[in-house]
Amino acid sequence: MKKTLLLAPLVLFLVLVGCKKIDKLLTFNVDVTQSVTIPGYFVGAQLPPVAVTTGSAESFRNNKTSREKVKDVYLSKMVLTVTSPSGATFDFLEKIDIFINTPGANNKILLANLQTVPRGTNIITLVPTTAKLDEYLKAEKYELTVDAKLTGFNANDFTVRSDATFKVTADPL
Numbered sequence: 001m002k003k004t005l006l007l008a009p010l011v012l013f014l015v016l017v018g019c020k021k022i023d024k025l026l027t028f029n030v031d032v033t034q035s036v037t038i039p040g041y042f043v044g045a046q047l048p049p050v051a052v053t054t055g056s057a058e059s060f061r062n063n064k065t066s067r068e069k070v071k072d073v074y075l076s077k078m079v080l081t082v083t084s085p086s087g088a089t090f091d092f093l094e095k096i097d098i099f100i101n102t103p104g105a106n107n108k109i110l111l112a113n114l115q116t117v118p119r120g121t122n123i124i125t126l127v128p129t130t131a132k133l134d135e136y137l138k139a140e141k142y143e144l145t146v147d148a149k150l151t152g153f154n155a156n157d158f159t160v161r162s163d164a165t166f167k168v169t170a171d172p173l
Contacts, residue, residue: 029076030059030137030166034144035083040155049143051103056137065170072169073137075128078112082122084159090124093117094149098126102139111144112164137166 034052060066078098082088095115101108111133112126136142144162 026172027167027169028059028063030054030056030073030168032164032166033161034164035159035161037157037159039157047146049101049145051141051143053141054137054139057140059168060170063168063170064172066173067138069171069173070134070138070168071171072167073133074130074167075111075133075164076167077163077165078126078128079163080124080126081161081163082158083161085156087122088158089120089122090117091119092150092154093124094151096124096126096149097147099145099147100133100136100142101145102136102142107135108145133166137168 032052032054034050036050038047057067060070080090080096082090094117095113096117097113098111099108100111109131110129112128114124114126117124
């Protein structure tokens with residue numbers, strides 16, 4: 001009986017360590033960065049969709065898998081940064097919703113949002129959707145559409161960079 005009690009924690013430890021190693025083999029991140037120059041804006045302005053090339057096929061290959069083997073894709077993080085002009089902030093923005101769809105498809109869903117944008121910062125972290133995003137990251141391209149509540153007017157162009165991290169779970173090749 002004493003040997004069984006001593007072996008139980010060791011077996012549990014080995015099982016947990018083994019599962020973590022398998023999980024690491026099958027789970028990886030795909031980072032997608034996109035910069036967009038936005039022309040001067042005014043309240044009520046609607047921006048056209050932004051086309052994003054995923055580069056996911058290369059990420060899948062680098063992680064020894066393929067599109068066909070992908071099981072689950074979720075957005076882990078999305079950060080927006082005003083990169084120019086120098087010193088610009090997101091003070092023009094009250095709230096933001098970013099939607100994703102694949103070109104030519106009727107599959108637009110909320111990707112990430114921020115209901116209250118903090119003042120005085122040039123970097124904001126959005127709240128990601130909990131929806132599965134397999135079809136979007138498996139595609140060569142997807143589109144992002146922004147629905148934002150703006151304040152005021154700005155005649156100057158500015159550039160925003162989006163850094164998105166997708167968590168991918170897939171079977172190995």
